[in-house]
Amino acid sequence: MIEKILSARNLTDASKEVIRNKGVAGVDKMNVRQLTTYLSEYRSELVEKVHSGNYHALPILGKEIPKSNGKKRLLGIPTVIDRMLQQAVSRVLITRYEYMFSIYSYGFRPQHNQHQAVSKSLNYINSGYQYIVEIDLERYFDEIDHALLLQILYRKVKCKTTLRLIRRWLRAPILKDGKLEKRRKGVPQEDNA
Numbered sequence: 001m002i003e004k005i006l007s008a009r010n011l012t013d014a015s016k017e018v019i020r021n022k023g024v025a026g027v028d029k030m031n032v033r034q035l036t037t038y039l040s041e042y043r044s045e046l047v048e049k050v051h052s053g054n055y056h057a058l059p060i061l062g063k064e065i066p067k068s069n070g071k072k073r074l075l076g077i078p079t080v081i082d083r084m085l086q087q088a089v090s091r092v093l094i095t096r097y098e099y100m101f102s103i104y105s106y107g108f109r110p111q112h113n114q115h116q117a118v119s120k121s122l123n124y125i126n127s128g129y130q131y132i133v134e135i136d137l138e139r140y141f142d143e144i145d146h147a148l149l150l151q152i153l154y155r156k157v158k159c160k161t162t163l164r165l166i167r168r169w170l171r172a173p174i175l176k177d178g179k180l181e182k183r184r185k186g187v188p189q190e191d192n193a
Helices: 008-021 032-052 080-102 113-124 148-157 160-171
Strands: 060-066 072-077 175-176 180-182
Touching: 008 032, 008 080, 032 080, 032 160, 072 175, 080 148, 080 160, 148 160
Parallel strands: 060 175
Antiparallel strands: 060 072, 175 180
């Protein structure tokens, strides 16, 4: 699996997606405009580090933003390199999991979006249905159990190198207010801030 993830084509496509999504720099201050140059100069070194197990995720930059209800939400901003590698992993993993999702699930999936969800809801309303239920699990991403997530991934991902990479991202500390905080659960939400 790691060969597919680290293939030149997959890394290039992943880098294009990260660049297209924009976003701010992480703790290393590298911005997305620098990614193409970085890849052309350091691709083979990066691939070797991942293969050999010597690649370590840098801390995630924590940034609190206000929510509409007056509370704050913590965003996690990985480095551009980590975002590119995460996208490369996601592009391969999606092929192993996508078929398992409900056709009525629209969030965070390829070729699915909120406009389709609204359109489907309008179809139901026009068909005579009177209720639409939206479920949002409060603090869901903050409570994800790392061990359980890795167990679930192991069922379909037997590649130790890929799982080690994911584990390192999960365990990367978060930098908040100038202090590093360990994480043993949760996955910070990203935003294209």
